[in-house]
């Protein structure tokens with residue numbers, strides 16, 4: 667049986683063998699992706715809440731975390747909303763091999779309506795090519811003398827044509843002092859590709875410094891810090907916290 671199958675395979679033309687090999691490789695990649703997703707789902711409960719948030723506009727306010735400062739925490743949330751994807755989250759579009767580097771706060775409103783504020787005092791920079799993003803350099807309140815950065819993005823319309831970053835911070839802004847709570851802009855849906863809007867939210871990550879003092883690439887989880895101790899909120903996916911996220915001290 668197997669022998670006959672192998673002989674038949676051997677007699678196929680080279681291009682037929684090529685097509686078979688290609689299909690085989692595709693099947694292996696697809697199966698690997700599905701396995702990764704299933705494994706990721708055992709580590710995250712975020713997808714369930716995100717589905718609830720977007721499918722239930724009329725009844726979703728109970729998922730919102732307010733912007734009250736948690737006891738003893740230096741940072742204040744940048745926006746009011748449902749904290750959907752958490753730090754290290756493997757839920758879609760992320761995987762266990764490419765985890766989410768920050769937190770996603772989904773505001774209850776329309777694009778350009780939900781304000782985004784500075785989480786802590788520092789100096790703000792907006793690179794000339796940034797349509798929807800700003801970054802703020804801080805003296806690390808938990809490790810004085812260290813420099814950390816907070817990175818805010820998705821502040822533009824879904825096609826990227828209208829920026830929702832505040833007019834006070836035009837492209838090319840460099841090292842402008844801001845206080846905690848300074849208005850930075852408003853939430854949007856743009857993530858660098860007009861064809862792939864991401865749903866109204868702001869993404870925030872805490873980014874480490876390069877040895878020369880510049881900010882690291884925030885897309886890599888290894889270049890970011892767990893925001894939980896800075897906000898006093900359970901913001902890591904470890905332990906799969908229920909939503910709304912609440913102050914750690916209240917548990």
Ligand SMILES: [Zn+2]
Nearest residue numbers: 768769770869
């Ligand atoms: Zn995000």
